[in-house]
Each structure stands twice: as C-alpha cells, then as structure tokens.
Amino acid sequence: MKIGLLQLNSTIGDFAANREKLVAAYAQAVAQGAEFVLAPELFLCGYPPRDLLQRPDFIEANLAALAATAKQIGSVPLCVGFVDANSERPGRALRNAAAVLQHGEIIWRTNKSLLPTYDVFDEDRYFEAAKKVEPFVFNGRRLGITVCEDIWNDEDFWPERLYRRDPVKELVAQGAEIILNISASPWNVGKEKTRLAMLRRVARDEKIPLAQVNLVGANDELIFDGHSVALNASGELLALGQGFAEEILVVELASEIQPSTFNLQKEFPPRESQVFSALALGIRDYVRKCGFKSVILGLSGGIDSALVAVLAAEALGAENVFGVAMPARYSSSGSLSDAELLAKNLGLRYEVLPIEPVFNAVEKQLENIFAGTKRNEAEENIQSRLRGVTLMALSNKFGALVLTTGNKSEMAVGYCTLYGDMNGALAPIADVFKTEIYQLARWVNRDREIIPHDSIAKPPSAELRPDQTDQDSLPPYEVLDAILDGYVVKNLSKLEIVARGFAAVTVNDVVNKVNFSEYKRRQAAPALKISPRAFGMGRRIPVAQKFRAQP
C-alpha cells in the first residue's frame, strides 16, 4: 500500500491556513499515487496549543476545520490529528485524537493513549487518555493508527517506563498489518537518530511495516524536525523525510521493496549543520508566525551576536536583519571593527549608535545617590540596559523584533543583564552552551570567513569594565559547560559533579550562581530548545527557594 506522508508546518490557531495547506498537500500526495495519507498530530490546530485548549471557541474552530477538511477529501483517506471533545465523566473534556476522512465524511476516529507529561509536555493537563485502541479496517487491511507517544514505549528506549499499556502491541495483537503513527515530536540534538532507531526496533520486534509522519516547523521554543519515516517489517528504511523542511513523501510500504542504503549512523548531516538548520527554522517561524518579517540585534563584535546574525540572515534574508553596534567607554576598537566586518560579510544593514553620552547622563542622574558607594555591577548593568533601551526603541519605531544573543552558559550562571542584553522577543542560542557556540562558528566559517576570525579567537568579554574578560568571573568554558551539563541537564548532585573531576570550590560557585540567577531566567525571552533539558517551559524551578545541596 502506498502511504502519503504530509510533513508540513502548521501555525497554532491558524485554522484556515492550516486546512488550506493540508488539502493542497493531500491532493499532491494523491496525484503521486498515495492510497492512504497521513498528516501530523494536532495538525489542524497546531502543536502545542497549550491553554488555548481551554477555550471552547478554539475547540469549536478546530472541529469546524476538521469538518471543512473532510468535505474536500475524496476516495483516498486522509488521517489527521485534531482535538476531539470527550463527554465521558469523570474525565477530562478533550481527547488528543486522529480522524480518518473519506468521501467528504469523518469515517473513523481514534484517541491517543499515552499522554506525555514531562519536560515541555503537559498533555495530562488537557486530555483524557484512550483506554483501548483498535485497528482501522481499510480495503480489508487492518491499519494500526497511533498518535506520537503511543509508539514511544519500548523498554530499551525508555528504561524508566511510565506507561502500563503498549498501544502498538495491542494493535498487533488485534491483527494490525501496518503501524501508522502521526506525530508532533520536537527535536533536540541527536533526536532524529534516537527516533529512527526506536521506530526500527518497533518494526523489527513486531515484524510489521511502519510509517510515521512528523510535524516540521517551530512553535515558540519547540522545533519540530520532520524526518518522517517509512520502514519495512524488518525495520529497514524505505523512505526518510528531510530535516527541518516541508516535504510530501509517497512510499510503497511493502517488504518486497528494496530498502534504502542510507547509513543511519553516517549519513545524517553533522551535528553543527543540524543545529544550524534547526535554529534558523526556529527564528524564521517565530518571527513570521508572530506576524513580523525582520529583526534587530546588537552586534558586540563577539562570537554570540555574530552567530545569531548569521542564523538570522539565513532565516530571514540579510535584508531583514539590522545590526547595531552600541559602543561605550570600555568597548575596544577591535570589537567595533569586528562587528562592522561581520555586517559587511553578511550584507546586513549596520549602524553605530554609541551609548556613552546616555551613560554619562545616567551617571549624572545617580551621582548624588551613589556618592560614596563602591562601583559594582550597578554601573556595568546600566550600560547593558542602555543598549537594551536603544534596541527596543528601534524595534518600537521600525516594527522589527529584537533577537537576544545570550548563550546557555551565560543564562545558566546569570552572566547576563536582566532588562539589558537579555532584552528580546526570542533567544535563538540560549540553549547552546558556549563551547558549542565555538563549534558552530567554526562550522559557519568552514568554506570562508563569515564570522570574523577575531570574534572567535579573542577572549570573550562583556566589555563593561576595563580589561574585563568572562573568565574573571567564570571558570574556563570547557569546565563551566561540563559542570552545567551535570547540574542543569542531568540533575547531578554537587558530589557527583566533583567526582567527575572538578574542584569542589568551582562546582559550588557554579551551582550557587545557577540557583541565584533563577529570577533572571523566569523573565527571559523564549529560547529555542535544542537540548534534552532547556531552560524555559521544560524546566520549572521556584525562584524563592533555599535548596542548596551539600557538597
């Protein structure tokens, strides 16, 4: 049977546009010979709709979009995700559902059984889980239709198993001949490989062909990578969708088809390439789905803002990226020339708007009240905040979103100024550790120098006091990032991190900085997620708390 996989990008709540795109792609898949077509989880309303699900008008609009879609579907069925009402009580009012549409009608429905409620997922908040599943019979064949998490339940891929049921096994036990899965599975580094290995294991273990369509596109923090897949009953790859781009795949799902020779371990693009594509998609979708087309960012001459500028130019076109240098008394001339060179290399609009006169005016404003006090971070932060004022004024005047350029290492330890350099509608690299920033910058420059060599080579500095470097306040980034990986990503104790070979005093200092700066992250811009544990909706820490694990 030829399966059509509509790996498409939908916008949350844009029912008309999502439906139009879906119907057009369905027609293309049918024209290419598809006999059964799949579209992603909750495609019609977009994923994740979060608390929009609590609005009855949102649910109604989604049901109306499903009915309107059905009217445009002919003899080839389309299976698509939507939000169904659940009238059973006790129980939650909604279902994460899939409908099969054919001949202008909704001919079958099924509901998601396994509702992810961890990390960035809150599905128990909204949905009632299905208690059972059954195959859908189409042309005499039993199709096992599952929704996303329903297929992520293999013990080898999930040692801490959460669920008592296994919908795939239940469907196979009821004679399913093919497993179909509609997903909205967000990406993080390496996820495309894990997901594919997991799906291959399911196909091989159950000796069943399998096709999964996955959402593509970014919604706020989450980046969905696509990489839709078709496998034969030996778990061999028949087709693999692109990463980070829309695609319509039509694939014959039969064992006699020769599998692809794609080498899963070798042939995915390198990590840097994938991260770059993911972040560019994240910027593009955030800006456009918010109704904007251009961005503004501060160019400090450093590596972080340079990388964000490159990503933004890739995402939106250089003509839609406005770089602003805002020197003050501690800015080096090298920083200014590095910023200018970057803008030239990328072809960005570039302006220099010094903040020094404004900084002088603030110093005068505070002269009396600060008299007799020692210089501290107050004076440093004023500079950062005046840059923030400048960028926001440009944003308000010219209608472009501000991108903030902080990285994950800085965000973790609070080496950033709230209401200063943290200003921005989106934080594209706030889930990228500084050591990864260097790798990405070198990858960007793999063919020619785009990011100025000096931006990469010089010691990183906030340039907020004389001769400052990041390492005045922080351990070397290799050390810092390793400690942060232990504390923030893996939730290790201080003792466990010390046991990895770091000085207790350093670990203690880093952990204290992470804890103390929670209040900054609470007010941070949404950060594109590329790691298994990003700051933001997937990491929820109280601000007013006093847990300080003993080392």
Next chain:
Amino acid sequence: MKIGLLQLNSTIGDFAANREKLVAAYAQAVAQGAEFVLAPELFLCGYPPRDLLQRPDFIEANLAALAATAKQIGSVPLCVGFVDANSERPGRALRNAAAVLQHGEIIWRTNKSLLPTYDVFDEDRYFEAAKKVEPFVFNGRRLGITVCEDIWNDEDFWPERLYRRDPVKELVAQGAEIILNISASPWNVGKEKTRLAMLRRVARDEKIPLAQVNLVGANDELIFDGHSVALNASGELLALGQGFAEEILVVELASEIQPSTFNLQKEFPPRESQVFSALALGIRDYVRKCGFKSVILGLSGGIDSALVAVLAAEALGAENVFGVAMPARYSSSGSLSDAELLAKNLGLRYEVLPIEPVFNAVEKQLENIFAGTKRNEAEENIQSRLRGVTLMALSNKFGALVLTTGNKSEMAVGYCTLYGDMNGALAPIADVFKTEIYQLARWVNRDREIIPHDSIAKPPSAELRPDQTDQDSLPPYEVLDAILDGYVVKNLSKLEIVARGFAAVTVNDVVNKVNFSEYKRRQAAPALKISPRAFGMGRRIPVAQKFRAQP
C-alpha cells in the same frame, strides 16, 4: 481525640529550617494536649517544589529530613507530608506522601490518590497516584488520612469531575471514624469559603468528624491562606485557623463538643481585607525567602504604585521600602506632590531622580536614525524604560528588590512597557483588576487618608505624552475589566462577551490587545495570584499563534 493542627509556613528546599519549625510546633501542640498532630502537605520540602523534584539530591534531602524529624517525635504521633520514592515500574519515580511518625520511627505511610494537573498544578508531572487507600489504626481508632485534593471530589463542588475514585468514601467504607486531611491549598478570592463549605459537606454527607491542616505562606506566585479547620460529624465548625498567619490549633474532635457560633457567611473579614493580607504576605515571603529584606519601587503619584507601597510597608516595615519619583517632561506637578505625600504618610524613604536629562540624551542618540519618522510608542516607552534603568541601578547598588506596580487590567491588554515599568522581581498587584485596585485603595483609606485622595480621584494616566489618559487607549475600566473577566478568566468567546452587553468593536479591540501582548506577559515578573485564573504558571498561552475567534 484531640488533634493538633500545625498551620505553618515553610520555605521550599530549606529542610533544616522547616524541620526545626515543625518539631518546635509539634512540641507546643503536645504541650497543649494534642493526641495526634497534623502538618501540611509536602511540608518538609515546601510546596510546590516543582522541578526540584527531579533532582535526586533534593529527594534524598527530603527523606533525610523526614528521618531526622522522626527521631524527635515521641508517643504522640505526627503526620506530615513528604516526597516518597516509588519503585514500582511502570510508573513515576515519586509519590506525594504522608508519613506518621512516632517513637522516633516512621510507623506508617500513605500516598495521595488524586493529583491535580490543571491551573497552577502539575502533579502528574512528578507523582504516581496511589491506587488504593486504607485507614491508619491508632489506639484502636481508624483514622482516614488524606492528602489535599483527595478530599476535593464532591460532585456539587466539582461539576466537571476529573477523578474516578473517591478516597474519602473508600476510607469511610473501610470503617474510618475520622477524616484527617493535610493540604497545601492555595488561596484565591473566596477560596476560604468554598473550601470550608466543601469540607462541611464532606463531614455532613459522610457523618464523620474531619480536620484539615492547610499550609500558610507564599511561595512565588502562590499564597496559601491557612484557615485550617475542624468539624464535627454534622459538619459544624469546631475550630477555624487564622487566615494568612501561622497558628497552632489543638481541638477536641468529638460530637459532644459544642460547635462554634462563627457565621461562615458573615464573619470572614471583608474581601478587601483578605486581599490586602494575602498580598502583604505574598510580598513578605517572596522578599524574605529570596534572602532580601527591602524593596524599591517607583512612585508615579498614581493609585497603583501607591497601593503597592502601602502593601510593601505593611509587609516589610516602612523602613524597608524606598520610593522613587522619576519625573520627566510630561509628569504633572500633582503627580510629584501625590507621590511625596504618600511617602510622607507611610514614612518611606523617598527620593526624586528626574529622568528628563537622560531622556534628552537618548533622543539625541537616536536623532539621526529617527529623523523623518512619526512619534509613536517608541518615545513613550523610552521614558518608561529609563525609569526601569534607574530602579534597577538602585537595586543593584543597594541590594533591594524592585517591585513592579502593574495591575491585571494593564497586563492583560499590554498597557505597560516591557523592560520599563514591568521591571521588577515581583508583581504584587498584577492579578488585581483596576476596578479592584480602587476598592482596595478606598479600603486602605477607611480610617484616614494614607493614599492621597488625588491619586484615587484623578483620571489614570501613564504621563508619557501630553495630556494622556488611560482612556485615550482603553475603554472605561468597568467595561474593560468585565470584558477581561469574560475573555481571560472565563475563556468566553467574543460572541458570548458581546451578548453580555458590550459593543462588538470594543470587545474585538480588547481581545486583540490581549492576544497581541502575550509576549510581554511571557517575560513578566511573577505575579501574586488572587484570582481563579491569573497570568503566569496557571495560564499557558503560545506567543507565536494566530487564533482570532470570530465575533
């Protein structure tokens, strides 16, 4: 049997202090004749610990605190909430549990059955629900011990029932003679009445005496009100704990005891008094649990900042509140004198730090790049942001937290400046509609003028352009707040709101403003929650979304 109810305030993660407070209060209750003592849900680790629960070192510290507490407990048992490990797989790794401690040991454990996962609650994210409950037998009596939500399951109080089980009925069916409940039930306006009515119904329906101890104190957004309660088997009130303050209650839980004559409908303090107490507690706990003792805020001469100053002085003492006026060209002289009068009335430190010279410097900085453009919100926001820079500089220099003074009406429609007047560690009145602000201000002035009459009487204005008033951009606050109550709190559609008697064009404009300003709220300071639906952790809306319900 005499039950001791330890209505105490714990700090998240402060195991040593929480344990010390618990043991001291236990000793007091025992000295007062308690035969069985109850402390709140998750008291030892604090509630809600959120993703600290994912740290194994946090769980270990909590188990160590429980073991250490047990060693200090004698023949009178103490029942207290803690986080237990759950080794059953499949299943989540933790339990929301209660332990009974006696003679230096943990002698019994039970787990929470009903895990709230809605609004501000995420318990499915962390805990595995108990599948069954049974009474604890003490001195030959069967005690039905329940944890918070386990008792909130009456159909009359929860028409959209979520849970299939009813732990109270299960315990009664197994012969429980008393129902005991340990809670961390956060407050919103009227919650003390709803909770008490619900508990009375349970006692009356099940014909069983009942005692509930509830947490008191604030943790980030959430304010726990205490109001612990003891009821006889007729649902009559035997004892009621204070609101918003710690208290140790020891009460004989027997039907022969004459119930209190407290009139539930009449004798709770008026709404304004309760809101005021709640917000003062919220400020005090946030500031102190963050390790600070003083606050700074901008005094505009308007009613919002005046109310926050009054609350802060109540919470922290006037000597710990620093009010700053920051006039610029559009500030009226009346505003300055109103701010000064308020500071005098409260006895605050008060300074005037004009931003006009800095505003001039920014205008000069942007003169060329803004040449030929029309004045718009860019110039207005610069003023607000320079005030934000000023307050944050003072905060960084003097080590006091900034309070931001926006109200819920402004936050809803985005009538506030991100990185400007929205700057602050805490937003004490961001869940209070403007119409409620007026009520609170009049209540504050019930005996004498504390908030200057003019601050209440004059038309509200941001004073960011000549002769500006809020109603240039917004409908009258009575109208705005009613529309917001429909759209934000009750999730009504535009049609439903229009049907309540508002002009479609006004409703449409307000709804568009709410949707458009989601990005501001995403980066807002934590707001003390006093309504059933506050902005923040209990309302999770995507930023990049296009749902615009048709009117």
